Amino acid sequence: MSKRFDKEVFIESVKSNLKTLYRQTLVDATKQQVFQAVSYAVKDTIIDNWMETQKVYEEEDPKMVYYMSMEFLMGRALGNNMINLTEYKEVKEALEELGFDLNVIEDQEPDAALGNGGLGRLAACFLDSLATLGYAAYGCGIRYRYGMFKQKIENGYQIEVPDNWLKDGNPFELRRPEYAKEVKFGGYIRVEYDEATKRNKFIQEGYQSVRAIPFDIPIVGYNNNVVNTLRVWDAEAINDFQLDSFDKGDYQKAVEQENLARNIVEVLYPNDNHYAGKELRLKQQYFFISASVQAAVAKYKKNHSDIRKFYEKATFQLNDTHPTVAVAELMRILLDEEGLEWDEAWEVTTKTCAYTNHTIMAEALEKWPIELFSRLLPRIYQIIEEINRRFVEEIQKKYPGNQEKIRKMAIIYDGQVKMAHLAICAGYSVNGVAALHTEILKNQELKDFYEMMPEKFNNKTNGITQRRFLLHANPLLADWVTEHIGDEWITDLAQISKLKVYVDDEKAQQEFMNIKYQNKLRLAKYIREHNGIDVDPRSIFDVQVKRLHEYKRQLLNILHVMYLYNKIKDHPEMPFYPRTFIFGAKAAAGYRRAKLTIKLINSVADVINNDKSINGKLKVVFIEDYRVSNAEWIFAAADVSEQISTASKEASGTGNMKFMLNGAPTLGTMDGANVEIVQEVGEENAFIFGLSAQEVINYENNGGYNPMDYFNNDQDIRRVLMQLINGEYAPDDPERFRDIYDSLLNTNSSDRADTYFILADFKSYAEAQERVEKAYRDETGWARMAMMNTACSGKFTSDRTIQQYVDEIWHLDKVTVEA
Ligand code: 26Q
Secondary structure, eight states, X not given: OOOOXXXXXXXXXXXXXXXXXXXXXXXXXXXXXXXXXXXXHHHHHHHHHHHHHHHHHHHHOOOEXXXXXXXXXXXXXXXXXXXXXXXXXXXXXXXXXXXXXXXXXXXXXXXXXXXXXXXXXXXXXXXXXXHHHTBOEEEEEEOOSBOSOEEEEETTEEEEEOOOTTTTOOTTOEEOGGGOEEEEESSEEEXXXXXXXXXXXXXXXXXXXXXXXXXXXXXXXXXXXXXXXXXXXXXXXXXXXXXXXXXXXXXXXXXXXXXXXXXXXXXXXXXXXXXXXXXXXXXXXXXXXXXHHHHHHHHHHHHOSOGGGGGGTEEEEEESSTTTHHHHXXXXXXXXXXXXXXXXXXXXXXXXXXXXXXXXXXXXXXXXXXXXXXXXXXHHHHHHHHHHHHHHHHHHHHXXXXXXXXXXXXXXXXXXXXXXXXXXXXXXXXXXXXXXXXXXXXXXXXXXXXXXXXXGEEEOOOOBOHIIIIIITOHXXXXXXXXXHOSGGGXXXXXXXXXXXXXXXXXXXXXXXXXXXXXXXXXXXXXXXXXXXXXXXXXXXXXXXXXXXXXXXXXXXXXXXXHHHHHHHHOTTSOOOOEEEEEEOOOOTTOHHHHHHHHHHHHHHHHHHTOGGGTTSEEEEEOTTOOHHHHHHHHHHOSXXXXXXXXXXXXXXSHHHHHHHTTOOEEEOSOTTHHHHHHHHOGGGSEXXXXXXXXXXXXXXXXXXXXXXXXXXXXXXHHHHHTXXXXXXXXXXXXXXXXXXXXXXXXXXXXXXXXXXXXXXXXXXXXXHXXXXXXXXSHHHXXXXXXXXXXXXXXXXXXXXXXXXXIIIIOXXXXXXXX
């Protein structure tokens, strides 16, 4: 399919890049320079396919999806691009001949961390699948100058360090000034009657504006010559004022516009599952949406004359509510610039926009104060007011006299603009991201909307790309799988179920577990180099890596570690299988309790790792700066996947799927996609514990949960909690962890004590952990279980997810691109 890789040509290209970029030869070049030179050589191949793909799109005019997202957590590009070009091994060999280790070269690349966690990484996996399946797609986002912060751990505390990911230049991006768009903020709207059209014209005046400049990043499909585009927008000042003729007002405005442009794309908000009502955040949202929608309309108009059929060629998928101003921006363009009537414009808009919900956490819901919203986006606000007026009318028609419905469903209410309500009202599809999550949306969170418009609601269980998270992340296992069942799993993960015939095969079991062991060695080396901690690769690697959030319950995990440590100290003779508890997590910079939890984990680690008396039976490791690139190694090395969120709180989870694919059974609650994982792999191949989602919801609705009961009646729990405040892990400041203790036992004004049911689930979790230990002692049993997890992971490819989006929501046309 793709052009044959020519080693000589490739090497020449690397050499010539070194020369033109850096005036360097191979012998003198730094590793960073070699990385750049190799990347430009790879980009060369990509560009041909990129142009060819865009030509096919021009000719065949397929319907396109615009995946609108504030976040794209791409990670590194070089390795992934080589994988998808099917040139990875060839390049590796070529570089070896030149005396370079490809792993070391790949390691020079900073992660493109333009996202927080699950939602951003999902967007990245979707782009990979869209290109691989041959669908025309644009990712639309922001080119943040600083992505997700780098995490340093100092004295056990998280320190945030700016992520200057562009400092050496990004070899894969392409600046496209010819597609720049102007985006306007603020000012006021002057209404003017237009005799010619007999309509009011709405003219924005006294505004500030910035120029949005697109940077295009290639998204390489696997072995199919398709290259799609991730388009991220940079902001530049518009300063066409004349130096000789400006008065004081012009000068002031010019400076303000410079600042606006600089600030707008400066940094990603590092909040995960938490809404911060910051003006700059709303500016970011409108900035990239206005530019993207303008570009999508312009692209359509190049080849089509009737804007009323826009939706036949374009669909906008809104990645959570963050891009929901797209609804009003599309309306604005259709009404004010294209001259459509309201009903015509509304039809186009509601056939174009679709919305994905990623959370039921109340604190993540976007509600903008009217004052802020209307000041920043005056015309957009007018349009939303009219959308709301008509929507409220509809509600009244359906539920006459029912004020309650209006209070609960209106888009504008109580001085706030509710973005989820706008997205549901204007979207033709509303989807959750796992079966359980979608059911909770329909029956609890969005019940009123579901009752009014049931046809909009649907489920799309998340997925992950096996190309990055197995083929690239775990080459040993990838090769082993291919040896046994062929390589079709790379683009058809359902094939991986063919491994089931090997789960009882002793040789296969040994090979599988030996690969796991090699990956554990690789991770142990990483931990030694980065944390200075020695871990025993024969111990159980029990891993929880994800954003730090109370609902994800890293606290439950570390409290259990404290409990185990107590047990080992009390009963040194007790048989105990060595365990290594591995954590990785960033806390939002302003999330006090999350940051204190990191300190707790590190304090417990300090005590336990330095206690010679326990003979290394227990180790605790906090991996600094958990991110996509080191995640790849971590998943490959995990024995146990910790997915222990309070049931009903984790919409889906996607890390759970990456562990499963790499042969790590889930230790988890019946939450999010865990439910479907258990369905696929069988209960006997997972370790499930804790309250069900319904039980949690019942407690939340009816009360009756009292964590003090557990404190009073269970001495193990009481002892662990007392250790939070007796200086056991904070001899220099015994009060350090008081807030965590209080959060579990003391009701404060806003929250019930132990909001996330940690004490309720503690015993059940500890028992599940005992089952893990017992299962791990049975070597064959464990090998079988691990292999079953890999073999049953077929459903969780993002290729399946994307195919469902295409079939049930987007209805895109498939394309093929010849080399
Ligand atoms: C909103 C307003 C202002 C500032 C920040 C935000 C904000 C930013 C990020 C709100 C939420 C997020 C991220 C949410 C997220 O990552 N959700 C996760 O989405 C995954 C993909 O669907 C799911 O697997 C996870 O369960 C869900 O938590």
